[in-house]
Amino acid sequence: MRLLALLQRRPAWTGRELADRLGVDTRTVRRDIERVRSLGYTVESNSGSSGGYRLGVGTDMPPLLLDEEEAMAVAVLLGVSAGAALPGIERAALATLARVERLLPPKLQHQVDALRAATVLLVGPKEPVPAAKLAPLAEACAEHRLVHFGYVARGGTASNRRAEPYRLVATSRLWYLVAFDLDRQDWRTFRVDRVQEVVVTGHTFAPRQLDDAGRLVEAALHSTPYRFRAQVRFVISPEELRKRVAPSVGVIEPCEMGSLLHIGADDTAWLASYLIGLDLSFEVLRPPELRADLHRMGVRLAATHELTPRQEGVNHTPSDWPVPEEGEAPHQAH
Numbered sequence: 001m002r003l004l005a006l007l008q009r010r011p012a013w014t015g016r017e018l019a020d021r022l023g024v025d026t027r028t029v030r031r032d033i034e035r036v037r038s039l040g041y042t043v044e045s046n047s048g049s050s051g052g053y054r055l056g057v058g059t060d061m062p063p064l065l066l067d068e069e070e071a072m073a074v075a076v077l078l079g080v081s082a083g084a085a086l087p088g089i090e091r092a093a094l095a096t097l098a099r100v101e102r103l104l105p106p107k108l109q110h111q112v113d114a115l116r117a118a119t120v121l122l123v124g125p126k127e128p129v130p131a132a133k134l135a136p137l138a139e140a141c142a143e144h145r146l147v148h149f150g151y152v153a154r155g156g157t158a159s160n161r162r163a164e165p166y167r168l169v170a171t172s173r174l175w176y177l178v179a180f181d182l183d184r185q186d187w188r189t190f191r192v193d194r195v196q197e198v199v200v201t202g203h204t205f206a207p208r209q210l211d212d213a214g215r216l217v218e219a220a221l222h223s224t225p226y227r228f229r230a231q232v233r234f235v236i237s238p239e240e241l242r243k244r245v246a247p248s249v250g251v252i253e254p255c256e257m258g259s260l261l262h263i264g265a266d267d268t269a270w271l272a273s274y275l276i277g278l279d280l281s282f283e284v285l286r287p288p289e290l291r292a293d294l295h296r297m298g299v300r301l302a303a304t305h306e307l308t309p310r311q312e313g314v315n316h317t318p319s320d321w322p323v324p325e326e327g328e329a330p331h332q333a334h
Contacts, residue, residue, distance in 0.1 A: 002022060003018065003022065003029075003032050003033070003036060004036060004041070006018060006021055006022070007043065007053065007054065007055045008055065011054055012052050012053065012054040013052065013053050013054070014052050014053075015029050015030065015052070015053065018053065033045070033053060041055070042055065042056030043055060043056065044056045071108055072108055072111065072112065076112060076115060133192050133195050133198055134168065134175060134192060136198050136200050137165055137168060137177055137192065137195075137198060138168055139200065140165045140200045141165045141166060141167060141168060143204070144164075144204050144205050144206070144207050145165075145200050145201060145202070145203065145204055145205075146162065146163070146164060146182075146200075146201045146203045146204075146205060147162075147163055147164075147165050147179070147198060147199065147200050147201065148160065148161070148162055148198075148199040148201065149161055149163075149195050149196060149197060149198045149199065150195070150196035150197050151190055151194055151195055151196065152194045152196065153194070154224070154225075161181060161183070161190070162181075162182040162183055163177075163179035163180060163181050163182060163188070163190075164179055164180040164182065164205050164207070164208065165177060165178075165179045166178045166179055166180065166187075166207065166208075166210055166213060167210075167213035168192070169189075169213055169214055169217045171217070171221070171246075171248040174191055174192070174193065175191070175192040175193070176189050176190065176191055176192065176217045176220075177189070177190040177192055177195065178210070178213040178216055178217065180208055187210065187216060189216060189217050189220040214247075217248070218247050218248060221248055224264060226264030226265055226266055227265070227266040227267075228264065228265055228266065228267075228268055228271065228287050228289060228290065229262070229263075229264045229286075229287070230261075230262070230263050230264065230265075230271055230284060230286065230287060230290050231260060231261070231262055231284075231285040231286050232260070232261040232263065232275060232282050232283070232284050232285065233255060233257055233258065233259070233260055233261075233282060233283045233285055234258050234259045234260075234261060234280055234281065234282045235257060235258040235280075235281050235282075236258055236259060236280065237254075237258065237259060238252050238253065238254050238259045240259075241258075241259045241261065241280075244278050244280065245261060245278070249263060249274075250262055250263035250264075251263075260285075261282075268287070268289045268290045268293045269293060271290055271293075272290060272293045272294050272297060275294075276294075276297070
């Protein structure tokens with residue numbers, strides 16, 4: 001079993017390497033390889049003093065061999081993704097989870113079940129993860145293989161791309177491929193849900209240098225031609241504001257009064273709701289449409305939440321609510 005586990009970890013091993021890892025001599029390695037073959041597993045070997053071995057490609061591949069920590073990690077992550085952390089791959093995650101759990105010893109099965117039962121996921125709506133596209137793109141990134149694919153741009157224009165894949169970047173809602181576009185001779189970001197018919201070629205390439213794939217995606221998101229580009233001033237420092245606003249949402253810079261947030265969207269109502277949800281003091285400098293939306297919301301909310309004389313002067317902001325002690329029910333928000 002240890003021999004099989006080693007053979008799965010690398011494409012090829014020499015006999016001496018296997019012997020050193022297993023603490024035996026090369027003669028024992030050769031004998032154990034024959035035992036593995038007798039069990040129906042395909043192990044290819046090449047002649048020579050090194051005596052190299054590798055698992056053959058075919059239908060009789062050995063089962064995935066994991067130690068206790070690895071098995072626990074795989075089972076928990078599969079359970080989380082099946083529970084909606086990664087929408088779009090629930091069926092594949094559940095099928096794999098079922099196969100992994102059958103291989104777990106009773107003790108680990110109990111631990112995984114207990115952890116899953118005690119875990120509550122609070123996740124927002126996400127776009128489905130195109131697992132059938134992510135897998136070949138991830139493999140192409142790892143193996144430095146050229147890819148061909150169709151791509152539909154934001155405006156609906158379709159094109160064919162030849163690219164050197166570099167990294168996959170996940171934001172709060174979407175996946176992006178960072179790749180060097182061979183036809184445009186420049187780095188590009190592609191929304192994976194807009195990628196079509198991925199073909200991983202047999203041609204390899206030497207990876208080009210890129211400082212930060214995540215920053216490239218951030219820059220692309222911020223330069224998207226949204227219908228409305230807003231500039232919002234906050235009275236807190238940029239460091240504090242970055243704790244509330246994700247890098248993929250907007251660009252934050254310091255200003256004399258505190259911080260400026262540059263954020264874009266096609267809908268001012270969404271922008272207004274997002275800014276209000278931050279629960280911070282702010283002023284919209286532009287666009288005027290967003291200021292008008294916020295004013296209308298404020299007038300409507302003030303009219304429907306007018307305080308009685310008894311309530312005036314009482315501050316019920318969320319930050320003033322006491323934190324419930326252990327065993328105490330939290331205050332209900334209205």
